[in-house]
Amino acid sequence: MNRAKLSDIVGIINKIAPPALAEEWDNVGLQVGDTSAEIGRIMVALDPGLPAIDAAIQSSCQLLLSHHPFIFKPLKRITSGDETGRLIQKSIRGGLAVLSLHTNYDTAANGVNDLLARALGLEKLSPLRIVKREELLKLVVYIPETHLDAVMAELLQYGVMQGHYDECSFRAAGIGTFRPLDGAAPFIGTSGKRESVAESRFEILLPKTGLQPALKALYKVHPYDEPAFDIVPLLNEGELAGIGRIGLLPAPVAVREFAVQVKQRLSAASVRVVGDLDRQTAKVALCGGSGMSLLHEAVRAGADTFVTGDIKYHEAREAEALGITLIDAGHFATEQLMVAGLATRLGLELKKRKFDAEVLQCSLETDPFVTL
Ligand SMILES: [Zn+2]
Numbered sequence: 001m002n003r004a005k006l007s008d009i010v011g012i013i014n015k016i017a018p019p020a021l022a023e024e025w026d027n028v029g030l031q032v033g034d035t036s037a038e039i040g041r042i043m044v045a046l047d048p049g050l051p052a053i054d055a056a057i058q059s060s061c062q063l064l065l066s067h068h069p070f071i072f073k074p075l076k077r078i079t080s081g082d083e084t085g086r087l088i089q090k091s092i093r094g095g096l097a098v099l100s101l102h103t104n105y106d107t108a109a110n111g112v113n114d115l116l117a118r119a120l121g122l123e124k125l126s127p128l129r130i131v132k133r134e135e136l137l138k139l140v141v142y143i144p145e146t147h148l149d150a151v152m153a154e155l156l157q158y159g160v161m162q163g164h165y166d167e168c169s170f171r172a173a174g175i176g177t178f179r180p181l182d183g184a185a186p187f188i189g190t191s192g193k194r195e196s197v198a199e200s201r202f203e204i205l206l207p208k209t210g211l212q213p214a215l216k217a218l219y220k221v222h223p224y225d226e227p228a229f230d231i232v233p234l235l236n237e238g239e240l241a242g243i244g245r246i247g248l249l250p251a252p253v254a255v256r257e258f259a260v261q262v263k264q265r266l267s268a269a270s271v272r273v274v275g276d277l278d279r280q281t282a283k284v285a286l287c288g289g290s291g292m293s294l295l296h297e298a299v300r301a302g303a304d305t306f307v308t309g310d311i312k313y314h315e316a317r318e319a320e321a322l323g324i325t326l327i328d329a330g331h332f333a334t335e336q337l338m339v340a341g342l343a344t345r346l347g348l349e350l351k352k353r354k355f356d357a358e359v360l361q362c363s364l365e366t367d368p369f370v371t372l
Helices: 006-016 050-058 083-093 103-107 112-119 145-158 208-221 255-265 292-300 313-322 331-335 338-352
Strands: 029-032 041-045 063-066 097-100 123-133 136-144 170-178 195-207 229-233 240-254 272-274 280-290 305-309 325-328 358-361
Touching (some): 006 097, 006 208, 006 338, 029 083, 041 050, 041 338, 103 112, 103 240, 112 280, 112 331, 136 145, 136 208, 145 170, 195 208, 240 255, 240 292, 255 272, 255 280, 255 305, 272 313, 280 292, 280 331, 292 305, 292 313, 305 331
Parallel strands (some): 041 063, 280 305, 305 325
Antiparallel strands (some): 029 097, 123 240, 136 195, 136 229, 170 195, 272 325
């Protein structure tokens, strides 16, 4: 097992939720921390507030991974005069780094909105508002047969998923030649003499955002001091990435019944419904957190129900006029499921890379709204 550095965890999180998917106004990524620090324990939380920071420090975590950004507005000072300043000082004193995801994790495949859609039993999902298509490239690496398994195992972690398949690659055997010159530190061969080595040409599709981490990993595991590789731009189109999701229920149900299912499946204290409770619903759009800016996309996409949080009075009136049912399950309940989802995913990614860091889920967070 290896000890993970903060920079390793940042690399893994950037793969799970590529920063390029974040909205322009957002502030995602490492907010506080030393990238060379060793990380043995990580806590995942929705909000980087006092309960999560206290819980993380008390549980001897070196990293808090939060969904909402720790630092959102630009800071002019870090003092005890405001909450953010106090929390930043507390986390630094406690040796706690803070890494935040947000709209990148809302948008990413298997992020907040996919977790929410699956929790509600939706099938045949697609994004509600397309943000971008992932740009793809092909990495071709020449690997001596002696190191094929080790280099492949490392690079396969960075490949794109193709439908429901991961670890997709191609390889063919061949002979590589080279002649070490003065100043070379050859892994095989002697200076001035041409060498022929049994090598494999290994090909893998990568997201453009995954190239730098993959090359860094390649230099770490490839035995040659000058590994040979090609970076090939492609015209193939990657997966569509977008905010919100729309999908189908396995069978139509009455809005009343679906609303109760939403409440139970998200462990929400209550849900508010706008529209006819006896109407049937089958095509459901959703967006975790505050999603009402997607109302018109939901209507255009043909959704009969839209599940989100933070719905205001006039927005409810607009939905009535548009003829779409709204279910407000609250900001907290529509996003809190990211804690378990991200902790599980990160745990698997750490295990794949043989890092011994442990991932905890913050259990102290509660909905700030109490329903009487
Ligand atoms: Zn949120």
